[in-house]
Amino acid sequence: MKKLGVLTSGGDAPGMNAAIRAVVKAANHYQVEIMGIQYGFQGLIDGKIHKLTSQEVEDIADRGGTILKTSRSLEFMEEIGREKALNVLKNLEIDCLIVIGGEGSLKGAEKLHELGMKVVGIPGTIDNDLAYTDYSIGFDTTLNTVLECIGKIKDTDYSHDKTTIVEVMGRYCGDLALYSVLAGGGEIVSTPEKPLDLYSICSKLSQRINSGKNDNLVIVTERMYDLQDLQQYIEKKLNINVRTTSLGFIQRGGNASAFDRVLACKMGVKAVELLMNGESGLAVGIKDNKIIYKQLGKVNSEIADKQDNYSLLEKLLC
Numbered sequence: 515m516k517k518l519g520v521l522t523s524g525g526d527a528p529g530m531n532a533a534i535r536a537v538v539k540a541a542n543h544y545q546v547e548i549m550g551i552q553y554g555f556q557g558l559i560d561g562k563i564h565k566l567t568s569q570e571v572e573d574i575a576d577r578g579g580t581i582l583k584t585s586r587s588l589e590f591m592e593e594i595g596r597e598k599a600l601n602v603l604k605n606l607e608i609d610c611l612i613v614i615g616g617e618g619s620l621k622g623a624e625k626l627h628e629l630g631m632k633v634v635g636i637p638g639t640i641d642n643d644l645a646y647t648d649y650s651i652g653f654d655t656t657l658n659t660v661l662e663c664i665g666k667i668k669d670t671d672y673s674h675d676k677t678t679i680v681e682v683m684g685r686y687c688g689d690l691a692l693y694s695v696l697a698g699g700g701e702i703v704s705t706p707e708k709p710l711d712l713y714s715i716c717s718k719l720s721q722r723i724n725s726g727k728n729d730n731l732v733i734v735t736e737r738m739y740d741l742q743d744l745q746q747y748i749e750k751k752l753n754i755n756v757r758t759t760s761l762g763f764i765q766r767g768g769n770a771s772a773f774d775r776v777l778a779c780k781m782g783v784k785a786v787e788l789l790m791n792g793e794s795g796l797a798v799g800i801k802d803n804k805i806i807y808k809q810l811g812k813v814n815s816e817i818a819d820k821q822d823n824y825s826l827l828e829k830l831l832c
């Protein structure tokens with residue numbers, strides 16, 4: 515490896531900075547020049563690239579967001595955009611690239627690998643929607659943020675005997691909602707993997723109210739319901755007051771948790787070492803507490819087995 519480039523892409527995720535730090539430190543350790551590409555694939559096309567120093571990443575492990583900034587690039591989705599990106603890399607003699615991002619970004623990384631670039635991906639997304647890895651960087655921090663917010667909503671719900679619908683992020687993956695409820699933040703949960711229809715939500719709520727629990731939290735994954743419709747339906751059907759809260763972008767910010775930082779550290783160093791060994795077209799991950807890697811072409815095709823967690827849920831929410 516002559517020169518290594520690193521970029522962050524897609525939605526920012528807490529822990530991306532810790533991953534950048536690990537990549538830069540490992541590159542320094544192996545005496546490889548390291549270039550930071552700003553604004554993800556778009557910045558790559560536009561040549562927004564500078565040499566990264568150890569000093570620049572010294573104090574970033576805890577910080578949320580990404581010092582390299584990020585983007586969603588439509589231009590990179592087209593072949594012509596990717597050719598431009600490849601030429602920029604060639605002109606700067608960057609022969610290896612690390613892409614930190616979600617499933618979309620790893621698809622982009624795969625496309626560059628197919629064009630002959632040496633690429634390794636690191637999963638960085640709050641959504642945890644990559645089945646090949648138990649955790650993506652950012653998920654744990656966001657889960658903790660969600661639980662903190664839910665705790666606050668609980669206080670006011672309890673005081674007013676109120677029901678609140680809380681919408682959490684995750685895109686098409688229900689892990690943030692599911693894990694929140696497993697961790698005690700909420701009583702009823704509806705996810706893309708186990709969706710509840712309006713009737714079921716009401717009947718679960720009414721069971722709880724009949725058993726004397728008047729403050730209830732319904733946790734739902736974004737994009738599943740029109741929150742206002744859901745609120746009005748429950749209010750009418752059960753004759754209770756319902757409030758809605760969409761947690762929104764508060765979930766993406768904030769200092770990275772210790773778990774995310776350590777995960778980022780392990781994944782970042784592994785990614786550099788894979789490239790040092792001449793490997794390409796791989797994504798690093800974590801399975802059963804071990805750092806693993808998988809072909810980029812296969813990371814999106816796996817379907818996560820969530821049965822264990824949903825069985826747990828059944829036992830907890832009775």
Ligand SMILES: Nc1ncnc2c1ncn2[C@@H]1O[C@H](COP(=O)(O)OP(=O)(O)OP(=O)(O)O)[C@@H](O)[C@H]1O
Pocket residue numbers: 523524525526555585586587588590591615616617618619620621622623625638639640641685
């Ligand atoms: N099929 C694809 N081919 C080439 N590039 C892609 C492809 N899918 C996504 N990308 C690139 O990756 C970028 C980021 O993807 P996306 O917006 O899906 O976010 P992500 O990486 O999944 O992160 P997150 O879901 O956490 O926001 C896209 O804007 C695009 O530039």
Ligand SMILES: O=P(O)(O)OC[C@H]1O[C@](O)(CO)[C@@H](O)[C@@H]1O
Pocket residue numbers: 525616639640641683684685736766
């Ligand atoms: O930042 P944007 O483009 O509005 O995207 C929001 C989406 O990004 C994520 O935060 C990460 O993929 C999703 O959970 C959410 O649906």
Ligand SMILES: [Mg+2]
Pocket residue numbers: 524616617618639641643685
């Ligand atoms: Mg994604």
